[in-house]
Amino acid sequence: xxxxxxxxxxxxxxxxxxxxxxxxxxxxxxxxxxxxxxxxxxxxxxxxxxxxxxxxxxxxxxxxxxxxxxxxxxxxxxxxxxxxxxxxxxxxxxxxxxxxxxxxxxxxxxxxxxxxxxxxxxxxxxxxxxxxxxxxxxxxxxxxxxxxxxxxxxxxxxxxxxxxxxxxxxxxxxxxxxxxxxxxxxxxxxxxxxxxxxxxxxxxxxxxxxxxxxxxxxxxxxxxxxxxxxxxxxxxxxxxxxxxxxxxxxxxxxxxxxxxxxxxxxxxxxxxxxxxxxxxxxxxxxxxxxxxxxxxxxxx
Numbered sequence: 001x002x003x004x005x006x007x008x009x010x011x012x013x014x015x016x017x018x019x020x021x022x023x024x025x026x027x028x029x030x031x032x033x034x035x036x037x038x039x040x041x042x043x044x045x046x047x048x049x050x051x052x053x054x055x056x057x058x059x060x061x062x063x064x065x066x067x068x069x070x071x072x073x074x075x076x077x078x079x080x081x082x083x084x085x086x087x088x089x090x091x092x093x094x095x096x097x098x099x100x101x102x103x104x105x106x107x108x109x110x111x112x113x114x115x116x117x118x119x120x121x122x123x124x125x126x127x128x129x130x131x132x133x134x135x136x137x138x139x140x141x142x143x144x145x146x147x148x149x150x151x152x153x154x155x156x157x158x159x160x161x162x163x164x165x166x167x168x169x170x171x172x173x174x175x176x177x178x179x180x181x182x183x184x185x186x187x188x189x190x191x192x193x194x195x196x197x198x199x200x201x202x203x204x205x206x207x208x209x210x211x212x213x214x215x216x217x218x219x220x221x222x223x224x225x226x227x228x229x230x231x232x233x234x235x236x237x238x239x240x241x242x243x244x245x246x247x248x249x250x251x252x253x254x255x256x257x258x259x260x261x262x263x264x265x266x267x268x269x270x271x272x273x274x275x276x277x278x279x280x281x282x283x284x285x286x287x288x289x290x291x292x293x294x295x296x297x298x299x300x
Contacts, residue, residue: 013102014063017045018070020106021091025071026078028108036085039075040108043089046096048103057271060093061263067091092262197249198282199296200232211296214249221245221288222261239263239289247286247295248277255280255295263289 021043031037045067047055055063068091076084096105194215202209212232219231222244234240244261256279259265259272266272266287267280280286282297 042109048099201294203292
């Protein structure tokens, strides 16, 4: 409780932040005609550079969760007899280089879509995954006349005549990458086939959900949003940031990761520092909250 006298310097700092946020809650609280009240849905707490360095890792996660718990209780008390209409809110920590050690600054937001914010609540229980249907293999494709999966052609042999609806089509000579129709109104752009660099296993719980082929040297992994799109989206875990991890493969085939998430990410059970590039080997587990990823190199 923010009203209880602190017993340590760390607790005193948490209470100081909670009181600053509480002042914003009281100032911005809006009573509604139907006997309810609302508060801002997001609180950005700015710390000094020294305090930001001091509150990292498990200590920072404890600060965020402690603040969320204290403020959730204080919001109900401030609302009093009125029903609190705001069901959830987000708390996030940032750095303000102009602040001195021990100083804090609070900025609020009335955005409706708290779903795009990274929550600091405890992780939800992982639901039991339903088995996914296996994709068809070349041996169980639907029966189709004259259909042969993955046909091969000799380099010195011209391509065969294609039969479609009993009308033979003559062999088409190769052309440039741009092909035009007779009316010259449409052009078909033949794209260069991408090269698969590696594959990424995605696990949740004890279930491997999918294996994703990767064609780019640098991909972004996270929960994603319209304003912050990602290459691989990890859904269903509010602790995952919209942009949580960057996975990099250099020209020599070496892998590295860069952590951008507010909540921790780990490589081989070692927590990744935020903003620092760390090497990772294929097969080593990369944990992002409730997800586990593994790199499959082309040699595997």
